Amino acid sequence: SQTIHQWPATLVQPVGSPLSLECTVEGTSNPNLYWYRQAAGRGLQLLFYSVGIGQISSEVPQNLSASRPQDRQFILSSKKLLLSDSGFYLCAWSYTPLGNEQFFGPGTRLTVL
């Protein structure tokens, strides 16, 4: 069976500090990978999308970047965090031959102070 991991689970960072959030998927090959941000009481905003190693699509102009160094690894980064980067960050995967379902990780709660 497939599982998705995210770490850290929670993170408190000062404004201007760097960021690295990691997501890994087990039990599948060549998944589509996604980064979403969920602000408090809000919906899910798609940030980045990847169909393969080194292939990243950015959905929203912002202070963040994403990389996919390995097939099942997806990293969300920032060089300098802003207060507005606070939120709940969710990684998800899908596998087109299985259909369009997306499966989410447990999330990372980021607070920028």
Added chain:
Amino acid sequence: QQQVKQSPQSLIVQKGGISIINCAYENTAFDYFPWYQQFPGKGPALLIAIRPDVSEKKEGRFTISFNKSAKQFSLHIMDSQPGDSATYFCAAPYGYDTDKLIFGTGTRLQVFP
């Protein structure tokens, strides 16, 4: 920008009652409409999805109804239970892209005993 309009924003239902959440979508290349359930501090989990060669799909107490001509779909929770208290998100294909979803803004459901 494409949207999925979800209502109501919050819903309070007594135990045993019916919870109804509605979503309206814009043009999509194909029909796939999932609902996700999210508990506080957790990632969303796929609850039920419909690929409307049918107008309704039922799984246990959860039913999706689909009206293609009106571009609307809804989630019905029969015999609502306190354990159903969560935030519910609808989603629709993101335009003509087969691998992305756009999410509604969520409905916070509270079921009281």
